[in-house]
Amino acid sequence: MGLLSIKVYWGDEMKFLKATWAILCKDLLTEKRTFVTMGSMLVFALIVILIFMFAFDLAVGLRKEAASGIIWVTLCFAGTLSLDRTMALERDAEGIDGLRLAPFDHTVVFVAKVLTNWVYLLIIAVIVLAAYALFGNVMLFNGGFFAIILLGTFGYILIGILVATLNMQIKSHGPLLSVLLFPLLIPLLLAAVNASSLVLNGGDPAGLRTWVNVLIGYDLLFLAAGILLYDKILDE
């Protein structure tokens, strides 16, 4: 509960950064000690990849084409684990009231949570990519693909944190997260999968540009929405 001992004076930008950093360190330190979030994400992601490989049993030629879709679906599912957990952490340790009482803007919480969960998801993404490349015997390490993953996962986490914070305030919050989150992810998913596919398998560069624009637009939109609305989600 080191959070309550942070003294922050409102009105100073450096303090905003310091407060964000403080929450970030708190979360990352907890994670480093227990590895609960990343452990479960990793196991879940690998199992999902395995299931896909068996369920589809694709011919070698198709594996590269299917890679984009399979990897993004896996990331979406694995991501829900970190989202649920990151807010559950606060709820369980009565941290949510601590977060509310702490004398700084709730946006700090939003930024910090987004950054930590983005890091978790990126790490998982790299491992998933490696796993798929190994199991499927396909070459996936591609600068463009990494860029799309960066953009896509960022958007995912942005809207994920918003919905997770909403969801966490409900009593039976677990299964509801997916129901609330997934319909909102469709444009992001569509853009990410198509952009990744174009990057991996080659194709119309104009199409790629369009999809990347959609991704960037989505990211900016929900960054703005998050910063504007997060207060309301936490506030009584």
Place this chain on the structure above:
Amino acid sequence: MTPDTLNYFVAGYIVVVLGIGGYILSLVIRSASLKRKLDQKSDQDSTRE
């Protein structure tokens, strides 16, 4: 030759009528149960007094 799509036409309008009718019915039922709860409550209140 104009195709005979009468069945689809009928099906479509059955959907519309049932849909609208069903929704209105649900509103009526919910209103009625609300009224019943209210009456029950005012009975409780008056017996308490």
Place this chain on the structure above:
Amino acid sequence: MIKKAPKTLLVMDALAALGLISALVLVFFFTPVEQTMGMVQKVFYFHVAATWTGMLGFLLAMVASVAYLKTKKLDWDSAAVAGTEIGMVFVLIGIITGSIWAKPIWNTWWTWDPRLTTTFIMELIYAAYFVLRANLTEIRQRARLASIYAIVGFTTVPLTFLSIRIFRSIHPVVIGDSSSSGMFAMSSSMLFTFIYSLVVFSLFFVVVFWHRYLLENNQRNLTTIIMEED
């Protein structure tokens, strides 16, 4: 305080009912049978009107949600609920009638074209809205969180539509018989009935919305009174 429907509303009820019946009469007897599609084309009048009403409901719900967050007046929350529920019902009617219309014309019940797909996703989002509400019992918290979800949800809709349209332009889909496109020329009687249906449904929307809004308010007031007495 439990409010009853005002006289104006009751009058409008009668007008709306008359309007709907008269529109049905027009559709059945006044409009001509379209040549390429046959009788099923007539579904179009109510299909478009229903979908239009549904979209109106969703738009109203979005506005009401924003208004609630700004004013904290629970009446706005009731408006949001009413709008969303009506939206869902009417859009569902629209989807089903559209599907019935599509089958003989395009030889398929469903296509993944942008409008239809986006509409389906919208229904999912708003179903989730109600699931969210069902799981929250505290009134103010429920109103606040539901409003936020409604706003975030509505925001994704144009994005979803655009994304799918881009997707479709890159992967064009042949919908059944490629020579038929669902378009037809409208004669003046068709146009009249079409607009008449839209107007009638709009009036009907106002009426149903008002009733649902009152119902929601009353339910909430009763719950509050009961809770306060405990």
